[in-house]
Amino acid sequence: MVERRGLSRVIPHIVLLAGLLLVGFPIAIALIASSHTAADLVGHFPATFGSHLIDNYRHVLLAGSTNKGAPVATMLWNSLVMALGISIGKIVISIASAYAIVYFRFPLRGLCFWLIFVTLMLPVQVRILPTYQVVADLHMLDSYSGLIVPLIASATATFLFRQFFFTLPDELLEAARIDGAGPLRFFWDMVLPLSRTTIAALFVVEFIYGWNLYLWPLIVTTRENMSTIVMGIQHMVVVADQTPSWNWIMATAVLAILPPLLVVIFMQRQFVKSFVEPEK
Amino acid sequence: MIERRAVFSHRWLPIALVAPQLAVTAVFFLWPAYETVVSAFYVQGAFGGSEHFVGLHNFTALWDNASYLHSFGITLIFSAATTLLALSVSLLLAVNANRALRGAKVYQALLAWPYAVAPAIAGVLWLFMLNPSVGLLARALDGLGVPWDFRVNGTQAMVLVVMASAWRQIAYNFLFFLAALQSVPSSLIEAAAIDGAGPIRRFWTIVFPLLSPTTFFLLVIDLVYSFFETFGVIDTVTQGGPANATNILVYQVFETGFVGLDLGGSAAQSVVLMLFIIGLTVLQFRFIEGRVRY
Numbered sequence: 141m142v143e144r145r146g147l148s149r150v151i152p153h154i155v156l157l158a159g160l161l162l163v164g165f166p167i168a169i170a171l172i173a174s175s176h177t178a179a180d181l182v183g184h185f186p187a188t189f190g191s192h193l194i195d196n197y198r199h200v201l202l203a204g205s206t207n208k209g210a211p212v213a214t215m216l217w218n219s220l221v222m223a224l225g226i227s228i229g230k231i232v233i234s235i236a237s238a239y240a241i242v243y244f245r246f247p248l249r250g251l252c253f254w255l256i257f258v259t260l261m262l263p264v265q266v267r268i269l270p271t272y273q274v275v276a277d278l279h280m281l282d283s284y285s286g287l288i289v290p291l292i293a294s295a296t297a298t299f300l301f302r303q304f305f306f307t308l309p310d311e312l313l314e315a316a317r318i319d320g321a322g323p324l325r326f327f328w329d330m331v332l333p334l335s336r337t338t339i340a341a342l343f344v345v346e347f348i349y350g351w352n353l354y355l356w357p358l359i360v361t362t363r364e365n366m367s368t369i370v371m372g373i374q375h376m377v378v379v380a381d382q383t384p385s386w387n388w389i390m391a392t393a394v395l396a397i398l399p400p401l402l403v404v405i406f407m408q409r410q411f412v413k414s415f416v417e418p419e420k
Numbered sequence: 421m422i423e424r425r426a427v428f429s430h431r432w433l434p435i436a437l438v439a440p441q442l443a444v445t446a447v448f449f450l451w452p453a454y455e456t457v458v459s460a461f462y463v464q465g466a467f468g469g470s471e472h473f474v475g476l477h478n479f480t481a482l483w484d485n486a487s488y489l490h491s492f493g494i495t496l497i498f499s500a501a502t503t504l505l506a507l508s509v510s511l512l513l514a515v516n517a518n519r520a521l522r523g524a525k526v527y528q529a530l531l532a533w534p535y536a537v538a539p540a541i542a543g544v545l546w547l548f549m550l551n552p553s554v555g556l557l558a559r560a561l562d563g564l565g566v567p568w569d570f571r572v573n574g575t576q577a578m579v580l581v582v583m584a585s586a587w588r589q590i591a592y593n594f595l596f597f598l599a600a601l602q603s604v605p606s607s608l609i610e611a612a613a614i615d616g617a618g619p620i621r622r623f624w625t626i627v628f629p630l631l632s633p634t635t636f637f638l639l640v641i642d643l644v645y646s647f648f649e650t651f652g653v654i655d656t657v658t659q660g661g662p663a664n665a666t667n668i669l670v671y672q673v674f675e676t677g678f679v680g681l682d683l684g685g686s687a688a689q690s691v692v693l694m695l696f697i698i699g700l701t702v703l704q705f706r707f708i709e710g711r712v713r714y
Contacts, residue, residue, distance in 0.1 A: 153516075155516040156513065233440040236441070237442075241438065268690065269686055270453075271448060274448060291448075355652070355674070371652070377547065378659065386554055393548075397536065397537050397541060405533075
């Protein structure tokens with residue numbers, strides 16, 4: 141930087157502190173609200189933490205927030221299964237197809253690549269009813285396979301692996317071949333271990349993607365005990381003829397944020413690295 | 421496509437390796453997309469069964485449908501506002517984080533995490549702060565003499581969903597802008613400073629043009645986000661109301677199809693959205709291929 145005196149050193153910090161406030165304020169409010177009774181939140185908003193933190197979290201986890209609706213523990217479990225299924229599924233089928241496209245010559249290879257590419261332009265929102273119909277015809281509604289399988293095609297992940305495989309030197313393959321390694325052995329012993337960072341980066345991005353899905357679980361699940369936390373919270377907020385229990389809703393919101401946040405925190409390095417590539 | 425010199429030859433293995441991806445793509449992406457396009461040209465009888473071809477009728481019906489056109493306008497306002505807000509705030513924060521020599525890493529970590537928050541959850545957080553009965557900010561606004569009730573006032577509802585949607589996206593944009601800013605060579609900035617350009621002038625004449633590939637990339641990402649991913653925000657916060665004031669196109673498609681059960685109409689709306697995202701994707705890829713740099 142060029143200027144080093146006076147105001148120009150202070151202003152960035154002022155702007156950034158305002159930014160931190162903007163980012164952190166809604167969460168601070170949610171945490172505080174989740175530690176009070178519903179009655180405490182009516183009237184003046186409490187400035188400090190209350191004494192019902194554990195009570196509230198225990199209540200939503202075991203009983204849910206309203207009379208109807210699944211307990212939050214169930215929704216968390218469903219979200220976890222869905223997010224892990226989607227992220228792992230995407231990684232597995234994408235690394236396999238990228239490996240085939242990069243390391244083999246086979247008929248219609250180019251066509252395969254383009255078909256995978258096209259999925260980028262077809263988010264579920266633009267093909268919503270027929271996709272629902274297909275899932276219904278396959279009897280996959282209200283099931284984990286219905287939540288997971290239709291989403292595990294991934295152009296982004298395939299591109300990322302393909303890109304990475306191109307950076308591996310040809311000599312690696314030649315050396316492996318001289319040692320008599322076939323395509324599967326080369327994959328297990330060389331390519332897979334070398335892809336660790338790419339896999340980790342993709343896992344972060346796709347786990348967050350899977351966890352945060354809203355429309356998809358909304359259309360393929362109808363049973364309450366199949367709802368995920370991100371879409372299940374809607375039933376707590378939109379209640380007919382009664383005041384929403386904000387202390388419980390905020391506890392649920394905090395629980396919904398926690399798992400993807402932990403993934404980001406524990407895999408921060410891979411997370412930042414994953415931003416080098418465009419994500420869809 | 422970059423070609424590799426050394427490849428394996430094997431008859432069925434590569435096919436087996438791409439098969440799962442292609443199967444999922446064909447069954448859950450291509451077939452439904454094809455069905456969507458086809459049913460946009462048909463009208464279905466009230467009780468299923470009888471379908472007949474109507475050509476472009478579903479599309480012209482959209483053109484005559486006041487509530488669809490309204491939704492179209494609402495979507496443009498919503499997307500433009502969300503994108504502009506997310507881009508400008510994140511750029512401001514990134515520029516300052518880049519200038520703050522001390523603590524840049526700490527700021528980066530603390531500003532980046534809302535990316536992990538689902539749009540729907542971001543909506544719930546903002547809804548709590550701004551709901552008229554117990555919301556902290558809603559009461560503060562009332563105290564300042566601004567009568568706040570987004571359940572009645574459409575403009576206020578729009579402001580609320582824009583804030584919630586942009587809030588989460590700021591984190592994402594911030595990471596990209598900061599990375600781009602850190603790659604601007606400091607010698608350029610120093611040379612301009614020696615020539616007597618102040619910080620603001622340096623930003624607009626040197627830094628901002630250098631950021632243009634990142635800005636363009638984020639512009640497309642944010643537009644796609646505000647068109648498609650914000651469904652959760654709308655559904656938790658306003659359900660499209662009051663009086664359709666926040667009824668964006670994805671919400672309208674969902675309502676037409678799943679609530680109104682108008683298959684042809686919903687399909688025609690889906691095709692319009694499809695054209696939009698195909699356009700944006702092609703634009704983005706041509707841009708990335710061309711790698712415009714200044």
